[in-house]
Amino acid sequence: xxxxxxxxxxxxxxxxxxxxxxxxxxxxxxxxIHYQNPKMVTGCLPVWEDRVLLCRRAIxxxxxxxxxxxxxxxxxxxxxxxxxxxxxxEAAAEVTIDYLITVYDLEKVNQVYLQFVGELAGxxxxxxxxxxxxxxxxxEEIPWKDIAFTSSxxxxxxxxxxxxxxxxxxxxxxxxxxxxxx
Amino acid sequence: xxxxxxxxxxxxxxxxxxxxxxxxxxxxxxxxIHYQNPKMVTGCLPVWEDRVLLCRRAIxxxxxxxxxxxxxxxxxxxxxxxxxxxxxxEAAAEVTIDYLITVYDLEKVNQVYLQFVGELAGxxxxxxxxxxxxxxxxxEEIPWKDIAFTSSxxxxxxxxxxxxxxxxxxxxxxxxxxxxxx
Numbered sequence: 001x002x003x004x005x006x007x008x009x010x011x012x013x014x015x016x017x018x019x020x021x022x023x024x025x026x027x028x029x030x031x032x033i034h035y036q037n038p039k040m041v042t043g044c045l046p047v048w049e050d051r052v053l054l055c056r057r058a059i060x061x062x063x064x065x066x067x068x069x070x071x072x073x074x075x076x077x078x079x080x081x082x083x084x085x086x087x088x089x090e091a092a093a094e095v096t097i098d099y100l101i102t103v104y105d106l107e108k109v110n111q112v113y114l115q116f117v118g119e120l121a122g123x124x125x126x127x128x129x130x131x132x133x134x135x136x137x138x139x140e141e142i143p144w145k146d147i148a149f150t151s152s153x154x155x156x157x158x159x160x161x162x163x164x165x166x167x168x169x170x171x172x173x174x175x176x177x178x179x180x181x182x
Numbered sequence: 183x184x185x186x187x188x189x190x191x192x193x194x195x196x197x198x199x200x201x202x203x204x205x206x207x208x209x210x211x212x213x214x215i216h217y218q219n220p221k222m223v224t225g226c227l228p229v230w231e232d233r234v235l236l237c238r239r240a241i242x243x244x245x246x247x248x249x250x251x252x253x254x255x256x257x258x259x260x261x262x263x264x265x266x267x268x269x270x271x272e273a274a275a276e277v278t279i280d281y282l283i284t285v286y287d288l289e290k291v292n293q294v295y296l297q298f299v300g301e302l303a304g305x306x307x308x309x310x311x312x313x314x315x316x317x318x319x320x321x322e323e324i325p326w327k328d329i330a331f332t333s334s335x336x337x338x339x340x341x342x343x344x345x346x347x348x349x350x351x352x353x354x355x356x357x358x359x360x361x362x363x364x
Contacts, residue, residue: 001187001188002187002188002189002190003185003186003187003188003189003190004185004187005183005184005185005186005187005216006183006184006185007184007185008184008185008190008192010190019311021271022256034187035254036257037221037222037254037255037256037257038222038255038256038257038259039219040219040220040222040294072217072219073219073220073294074204074219074220075218075219075220075292076289076290076292077220077289078287078289078356079285079287079294080287080354081289089203099352100285100352100354103261103282103296105260105261105262107258107259107260107263108258110257110258112222112255112261114285129201170281170282170352172262172282174260
């Protein structure tokens with residue numbers, strides 16, 4: 001942030017405003033305070049029979065690695081709507097959202113992942129423009145060394161733990177502190 | 183947004199960038215795309231014995247109404263850290279986070295509420311600078327007509343439903359669609 005997006009002034013300072021306790025970009029010309037907050041990444045692990053659908057990323061970061069379909073929540077969307085959209089965009093598939101399985105904090109990059117489990121409609125899927133490949137995996141086939149992000153590995157571990165115990169538990173994790181669900 | 187925060191140009195357009203499907207503010211001078219995404223509001227309902235702690239707001243909006251301590255998640259924070267901070271700021275109290283009870287979508291204002299249940303440490307609390315008053319309420323004492331936001335009413339209903347059933351269910355709601363938990 002080099003200029004005030006309200007008045008165009010370069011007279012910006014990064015300081016704690018009056019009656020606040022966090023530093024913000026403050027415009028000393030028009031007095032606008034520019035708040036910056038974490039973003040949500042929403043996604044869904046599509047399940048079909050005993051298999052789960054992953055997509056191999058065609059974009060940076062983590063190009064070529066396998067991922068739970070996920071992406072930034074957009075303005076005007078509910079978290080579940082965003083998750084359905086990401087599955088549509090990355091796997092050319094429809095899901096029926098089942099339950100929220102993961103809340104995963106990535107404080108260092110100002111992100112929070114919210115990932116659902118859903119049923120892959122009709123077992124049908126394709127390859128979205130951001131994917132190189134989509135594939136259904138049994139638990140023993142998961143390419144653990146080629147999973148794109150720790151959040152996705154966490155959600156996969158959480159899902160298989162839930163399936164084993166017959167529960168629909170929400171798992172709360174973070175990078176790098178949390179041990180994966182067993 | 184009137185000016186590009188990167189280069190200061192007023193040559194901004196709100197349009198769908200190449201290889202995207204959502205309209206964004208795009209700078210036609212330096213080509214920066216300015217993404218805008220929903221914000222998270224994090225909070226915690228502090229519980230002490232058979233009572234819950236609410237704070238009466240000393241700030242707009244909803245000045246004078248009762249609320250579950252909540253506020254915007256800040257950069258660098260986990261969702262639970264943000265909830266603990268909000269309880270500290272609004273109720274001058276410490277909580278031990280117990281579980282996530284609510285994910286509440288407010289698509290129209292680009293917000294998602296994430297609220298926990300926690301134990302009020304030692305039953306001690308005060309009045310933070312953003313509160314007029316703090317008070318412990320039994321279920322039958324809750325001032326339902328003077329609750330600040332639908333998200334807080336939803337979380338209170340969810341908590342009393344969970345306490346009745348002995349479960350720690352996550353409830354997913356939204357405004358205005360969702361019926362409150364019973």
